[in-house]
Amino acid sequence: MSVFEHPDFDEHEQVSFFHDPISGLDAIIAVHNTQLGASLGGCRMWPYANSQDALTDVLRLAKGMTYKAAIAGLPQGGGKAVIIGNSRQDKTQELMYAMGRAVDTFKGQYVIAEDSGISVQDLQYMATQSHHVAGTSAKFAYDGSPADGNPAPSTAYGVFVGIKAAVKFATGSDLQGKKIAIQGLGHVGLRLARHLHNAGAKLIVADIFSDGVEAARQEFGAQVVDPLDIHKVVADVFAPCAMGGAINAHSLPEISAGIIAGAANNQLVSKDMGEQLCERGIIYVPDYVINAGGIIDIFHQRNESTAEKMRSQLEQIGETVTQILTRSRQLNKPTEQVANQIAEEKFRH
Template sequence: MSLFEHADFDQHEQVSFFHDKESGLKAIIAVHNTKLGASLGGCRMWPYASSQEALTDVLRLSSGMTYKAALAGLPQGGGKAVIIGNPRSDKTQQLMYAMGKAVDTFKGQYVIAEDSGISVQDLQFMATQSHHVAGTSAKFAYDGSPADGNPAPSTAYGVFMGLKAAVEHATGSDLNGKTVAIQGVGHVGLRLARHLKNAGANLIVADIFAEGLEIAKNELGATVVDPNDIHAVDADVFAPCAMGGAINNASLSQIKAKIIAGAANNQLATPEMDVLLKQRGITYVPDYLINAGGIIDIFHQRNDSTAEKMRAQLEQIGQTVKLILGRAQAEDLPTGQVANQIAEEKFRA
């Protein structure tokens, strides 16, 4: 397995592979950049087809966290972790202990948090082996509701603010009567669906699991379609909220929506998709900009802050979306390129 020649290796500071025979842990932790501060990023557990696929994911996700923190104005760097395995069948308490020990080897230069396949309880198990675990509990929630450490509510609210801003920029109107196609109605996607429904939007949803679909259909009146078709439905907005790579050579020509704004990381299969979306007249909101709510939440929980301050920074995501979309339009550039430039000015200065 080649690392330094890997297409997604981007001057990463450290990439470590971990294997624990007793628990069965197979994991990779990548620290991309700590120029602005210690790296923070979630842990994803997924049944990757190969270790090469897992490496690609962790390299892309960790670099995305650096850009995400920089655009959000947070004094921290980017890192990420992946565990190879099915979170519904392979996860054990011993596995989480082993992962906590792996995190501790970074001595605080990487702080782990929640991502797909990992729960607050999993993080609590990791925290018995390392002090460098975030999201095990919370002091407050942005909306005053009970908080348990899960940053998904803040992520969903930030995505909603960014999506709403994108619709206002592209159409000059609000979400009322607009149709949003949501790919993935898990912890974040379902919460986003509720925000959109309350704003008057019509919903089309898809997922590989039934739980979220039933709620979206029965509670929110969403139309359910096959996961293979969600990107191609007639909608004003396509919101990828599942795994990465939703915008690729196969899906690009089938997308009818004129706005792409969702919670998923690494939505573009390749960087070139940014240019191709612009050529097709599709307004793309860079994923690491719009889905920064989770790390904003964690930052405020770990520092002397309040629910009001956190909510204000979450809502700032919408203003940053308008800034970047406006600048991209004025300079006739792809939105991702503009967002990258602004972020890099901060962490590569």
Template sequence: MSLFEHKAYNQHEHVAFFQHKSSGLKAIIAIHNTNLGPSLGGCRMWPYSSSEEALTDVLRLSKGMSYKAAMANLKLGGGKSVIIGDPRKGKTDDMMLAMGDFVQSLGGKYICAEDSGISVDNLKVMARRTDYASGTEAKFRYDGGPADGNPAPSTAYGVFVGLKAAVRYKLNSDLRGITVAIQGLGHVGYRLAEHLHHEGAKLIVTDIFPDNLDKAVEQFGAKVVKPGEIHAVQADVFAPCALGAAINDDSIDNIKAGVIAGAANNQLAEDHHGDRLKDKGILYAPDYVINAGGVIDIYHQRMESSADNLRQHIEGIGDTLTDIFVRSAEENKATSSVANKMAEERFLSGC
């Protein structure tokens, strides 16, 4: 099958493949749109079952970054990269150096950042070979705490802000006593759980790593369920914070939550699932809107800004989501469709 006929290809400007035999690196960079500025997006390392699965992921993720930057009012385009491999076993400095060479070869069209399986330390190794690695250092953090360049705290805070806005709109409530089912307790999901716990929410959690679950039980009093059950538990909010496509043909009819608001990218397996959520009366916070805190953080670190400006920008995610919810109700359209239209109006026009 040709790339141009691939189901996830969406007028992407540039897709590049790279293999470095001595380090074992197999990677793909996808640039979706650069009308608003150079593409920026994280580098994900994951043990994909096939190169086809990796290509699908990077195409979907890079497209999402175009929409994310546009809806966050950033002068950036959308890009993403993936490395095929197990980040807990197969990652080496030689591989990260080779990835830096790959990023550098695109001459600044793509700016790399942290994502699942790739740490700030990994990015620092890449930065030895490329001028286009972001998130390796930071001047400030949204809450005034120590800044190390990791955008995960800002991503988690943005999801927390957006989740609160969705609960307020749908349930006319604050978070005290609200039950949230979190799928995935990684860098972002665990921090989201911490925010929610402090606000008095009840937590149901799942993760593929037992250590993360043990911590959530001990620190937050969370209830643990199996990964295949989390979407179907009785909860007010379902928060997908792992890989994409959590909302699919198999899961959608079993979702009992009235709100879906989480950190994962590409939560809808197919566009029509947004319409099905609307028909079921479930309020969906479009993923690339609610999880934009990290890219907002990176953007502010690259310019003259401050912790206060960063925090205010992230907190604007709640207002943006509320605008989408209101417009969705007025137009009787899915929130995902409304958000897509708003984003496309921005990045396709280049302003």
């Protein structure tokens, strides 16, 4: 199957495959749309079962970044990169150098940043080979804490703001005593858990790695469940914060939470999942709306701005969530459709 025939190909402007025999790099970079500006998106390193799975992921992620930037009001387009490999076993400096050279071939039309499996140090290695690397350092953080370039704190805070807005919309109350089931406790998930805990929420957590789970158990008194069962637990909010596809034909009938709102990209495995959630009366906060904090952070770091301005735009995620949920209820349309329409009005001239 060619890229053009792939079911997730959606008028992507460029999709490039890279192989470096010396470092062992196998990677794909996809640029979806640059109508609003050069594309920006993180690099994910993951042990995909095959190249087709990697292609599916990068096509969907790149498209999501276009919508994310547009609905967040940022003058940039959407792109994404994936490296096929286990970040805990296969990562080397040479691999990152090779990835930097790959990014440089786009001549600025794609700017790379951090995502799952990639650290600030990795980006710094890439930056020795290309000027088109974001997130290698930071001038400030939204909360005044030391900043190292990692956008995860802003992503987590934006998701927290979005969850607060969704809970307020659905129940009329705050997070005190609400049960939140978090799937995935990585860079973003664990920080989100801390915000929720501090707001008085009760946490139920799961992850395939034990370190985040133990941290949540000890620091927040979180209840731990099997990763295969986290979507089933009785909770007010189910927050997918791991890989995509958490909402699928298998999991959807088993979800008992009234709200789905989390940091993961591409949570709906297909468009009809959003329609089914709407029919069941489950509020779904579109992933690219609620997890836009990372690109908001990177935008403010790369331009003349301040911590206060960045925090203000992160807070606007809550207002956008409320706007989408209100319009969805008024029109009786899936939230994803409503959000897509708002975003497309901005980048499809």
